[in-house]
Structures are given as C-alpha cells and as structure tokens.
Amino acid sequence: MKKIALISGIVIFIAIAGFVLFRDKENEPKFRTDKMTRGDIEMTITATGTVNPVTTVLVGTQVSGTIKELYVDFNSPVKKGQLIAGIDPALFEAQVSQAKANLLSARANLEKAEAARVDAKRTMDRNKELFSKNLIARSDFDTSETNYETSMAQKNAAKAQIAQAEAALYLAETNLRYTKIVSPVDGIVVSRSVDVGQTVAASFQTPTLFTIAQDLTKMQIDTNVDEADIGKVMVGQDVEFTVDAYPDMTFKGKVLQVRNAPITVQNVVTYDVVIIVDNPEFKLKPGMTANVSVIVSIKKDILKIPNAALRFQPAEKSKTAMQPKGPGVWILEQGKPKRVPISIGISDGNYAELVSGEMKEGQEIIVESLAPPAQAKDPAHSGPRMF
Numbered sequence: 001m002k003k004i005a006l007i008s009g010i011v012i013f014i015a016i017a018g019f020v021l022f023r024d025k026e027n028e029p030k031f032r033t034d035k036m037t038r039g040d041i042e043m044t045i046t047a048t049g050t051v052n053p054v055t056t057v058l059v060g061t062q063v064s065g066t067i068k069e070l071y072v073d074f075n076s077p078v079k080k081g082q083l084i085a086g087i088d089p090a091l092f093e094a095q096v097s098q099a100k101a102n103l104l105s106a107r108a109n110l111e112k113a114e115a116a117r118v119d120a121k122r123t124m125d126r127n128k129e130l131f132s133k134n135l136i137a138r139s140d141f142d143t144s145e146t147n148y149e150t151s152m153a154q155k156n157a158a159k160a161q162i163a164q165a166e167a168a169l170y171l172a173e174t175n176l177r178y179t180k181i182v183s184p185v186d187g188i189v190v191s192r193s194v195d196v197g198q199t200v201a202a203s204f205q206t207p208t209l210f211t212i213a214q215d216l217t218k219m220q221i222d223t224n225v226d227e228a229d230i231g232k233v234m235v236g237q238d239v240e241f242t243v244d245a246y247p248d249m250t251f252k253g254k255v256l257q258v259r260n261a262p263i264t265v266q267n268v269v270t271y272d273v274v275i276i277v278d279n280p281e282f283k284l285k286p287g288m289t290a291n292v293s294v295i296v297s298i299k300k301d302i303l304k305i306p307n308a309a310l311r312f313q314p315a316e317k318s319k320t321a322m323q324p325k326g327p328g329v330w331i332l333e334q335g336k337p338k339r340v341p342i343s344i345g346i347s348d349g350n351y352a353e354l355v356s357g358e359m360k361e362g363q364e365i366i367v368e369s370l371a372p373p374a375q376a377k378d379p380a381h382s383g384p385r386m387f
Helices: 002-027 090-132 138-178 307-311
Strands: 031-035 037-053 056-060 065-070 083-087 180-182 187-192 208-213 218-226 238-243 246-265 268-278 289-306 328-333 336-347 351-357 364-369
Touching (some): 218 289, 238 268, 289 364, 307 328, 307 351, 307 364
Antiparallel strands (some): 218 268, 238 246, 289 351, 328 364
C-alpha cells in the first residue's frame, strides 16, 4: 500500500507541475510595449563639413627673383602694409639707375633740340627780312623755313622721349617696390610656401608665398547637404556641431548661405551650406572636420511616440480584414492587438510627434512581437505517407 501511495503522489505532483508550467507559458507576454511619454523633439539634418576662415588672402609676388629675407613665419600676426618678405633688389635697382640715366639723356636731347630750334628761328627771321628786300633768293628763304619746322619737330620728339623715359623709370621703381612684399590685410599667417634663397618666377602665374587668414575669431563651415534634405535648410537656422579635437564640446553656429550650385560626385547631388561660427578662443582651426546638425524644428512638451511603434506590424492572423491606410500604432485590448490611427509630425529618428489620435500620456503601445516566428511546414512531410 505504501508503494502504491508513493507512486500516486509522484503522478499527482507531475500533473500539478505540468499544469502550472502550461499555465505560465500561456500567460507569458507576447508583445513588448512602451509608454507614451511627454517631452521635447528636435528635428535635425546631419552633414559633415570643413572649418575654414571667412576670408583667406593668398599673397604672391608681381616680380621674379630670389627670396632674400623672410620677416614672418607660420602663425605670425600681421598688420596691413607690414613687410613680410623681400626679394633680392639688386637687379631692379640697376634697372632704376638705367631708367634715370635714360631720362637725363632725354632731357639733354630736349635742350639740344631747343637750341637748334632757336638757331633755326633766328636764321628764318633774318632770311625773311632779306627776302623782303630782294637780297636773297626765294629758295634760301624756303630752306631756312624748312629748317625751323624740322627743329620744332625734333623738339617735340625730344619731349616724347622724356615722357617715355619717365614712364620707364616709373615702371622700374614700381618693380623695385614689388621686391618688398607686404601684407594686404590684418590677420594671421596660416601657411608659408617659400624659404630664403628660393627663386620665384612670376612669368605666367603669380606664385603663392603666404596664406593669410584675415580674422580667425570668425570661421565658417562648408557642408555638403543631400538634395533630399536641402529643401528643409533655411538661412538663419541654428546649428550644432562637434569636431574630433574636442569630442565632448558642442559648438553653435547659424546657417549663413544656401548655395544653389549643385555638387555632383558619382551621381550623388549635394549642395554647399555655409555656416558662420564664432571662434573667440581660437579652438577651431582651418581644415578641421565638423559633424554638423542643422536644427530644422523644435517642439517642446508634446506627446511623442517611439518610432519602433510606427514600424510594428502584428502577425497576419491578428490583423483586421480592412486595415485603414495611413500611420497608426497598435495597443493591447483584452490581450489582443488593436490598431489606432494617428497623425504624426516631426521626428528625431527615435521618437515622433503625435499630432492627433486617441492616445494619452502613459498609454502602453506595442513596439515589438515576442512570439517566435511561425515555421513553415516542410512540404516533403505534408500529406499522407506513401508506403
């Protein structure tokens, strides 16, 4: 009897345990839910760009020669008109001296022509008086008159030679001044491309000797925004960005310009959006890569829905026969999913704004199904067995 009672107890225990396990399995949740919350949503457009000075001046040279002196280096602050480099002036000084000598020669030729003119004028006047008294032939008077007109032409030619010599002297002096390279603006030397002793040639294209950033307290970011997002970007929008040098800092700026010129690279069309940034502490340096977020819209203290809830779709057997079109979410009603149509506004990628719909704060929304996916039947084992 004791053995029969023990066996009966074991059977009863197994039956109770199976019932409890089966009931717990039936009561397991089939869906993961999330709550409707209230908060802020910030819709942004992300892009990357390069930090550049607002105004960059390339300083070159008008004349060819050998660099004799360098007065500034990288990161040197400069003022407008400050001497920053010098080209060996020996050749240009010789050209100035030669031009001055040519000018002196031209002036001497003018004095010589003037003396010849006075003599010719005196001879012509004397022959004119003698001709009026029939003391000389007409041909002698004509010759003296021709000599006078020739002396006048020679005097005018001497004046022209003086003007030409003065122009040549001005050109030589200008080239000599160009051997002293000065800064055209106030700023900071960003780069230097020459060294002392290097020869620069300005025959076809002016070589760049220095790059000067006019004001590094004002920087700009040139970003490439995709054509799908460019319609949302407007001048004056706030911008937040980070750079790799300061990953824990968020810098702020504003959209200054949306350029219309398309940039096409491998059939991908983007547009240049210029962002103006204050840089009072000189932390931002030219050439840095900026990860930019253009703030398109901000909504505060609104009901927001997880984007996962908008993507959720229940199994086919849980769907209604006539499902309306448009966005909607699913809630649990008596343990079964029920679709609630809604209208949504802006989204930040994780949450979307609830514009309208029969939803309230704290309400549970289905975001994911926890049931294992139904396995398809093996067609090889379907139907009656064949013997």
